[in-house]
Amino acid sequence: MATLVVPPLVAGYSFDRSPDLTDPKVREQLSSSALKAFTKIAARWGLTDAQARGLLGGIASSTFHAWKTQPKKQKLTQDALIRISLVIGIYKALHIYFGDELADRWITLGNRAPMFGGAPPLDYMIRHGQPGMFQVRRMLDAWRGGR
Numbered sequence: 204m205a206t207l208v209v210p211p212l213v214a215g216y217s218f219d220r221s222p223d224l225t226d227p228k229v230r231e232q233l234s235s236s237a238l239k240a241f242t243k244i245a246a247r248w249g250l251t252d253a254q255a256r257g258l259l260g261g262i263a264s265s266t267f268h269a270w271k272t273q274p275k276k277q278k279l280t281q282d283a284l285i286r287i288s289l290v291i292g293i294y295k296a297l298h299i300y301f302g303d304e305l306a307d308r309w310i311t312l313g314n315r316a317p318m319f320g321g322a323p324p325l326d327y328m329i330r331h332g333q334p335g336m337f338q339v340r341r342m343l344d345a346w347r348g349g350r
Contacts, residue, residue, distance in 0.1 A: 230278050230279055230284060233279075235275045238270050241259075248311065249311065250325070252267060262283075282333070286333060289336040296344055310325045
């Protein structure tokens with residue numbers, strides 16, 4: 204017997220389809236929550252403002268400060284929302300695969316995997332941008348069995 208899985212409603216958004224990030228209203232609706240989540244993850248990972256800004260595409264420090272202090276007034280770009288989505292997915296995958304302590308440190312630890320060449324995954328993601336973040340996300344999802 205098949206069981207119907209109903210996607211959750213979060214902040215009034217249905218997850219039965221991907222959000223249309225080309226729509227300014229959708230971006231405005233998602234921006235505040237995305238920024239709050241990103242800020243919490245960056246703090247858990249112990250990132251400097253420069254590192255956090257690097258993950259967001261190298262935004263200016265004044266822009267980052269406004270995003271952190273006034274998240275409800277922001278309407279992020281499609282690029283920023285995708286980057287934050289990737290960070291959230293990476294964070295989730297790390298916490299599923301590792302215990303909390305290692306999960307929050309892994310991103311800044313040197314890593315011998317060929318794609319990192321001894322550097323921390325954080326450096327790889329900042330250097331390679333969205334494609335690098337996608338690669339890290341895919342790698343972690345593969346480690347945890349794609350769940």
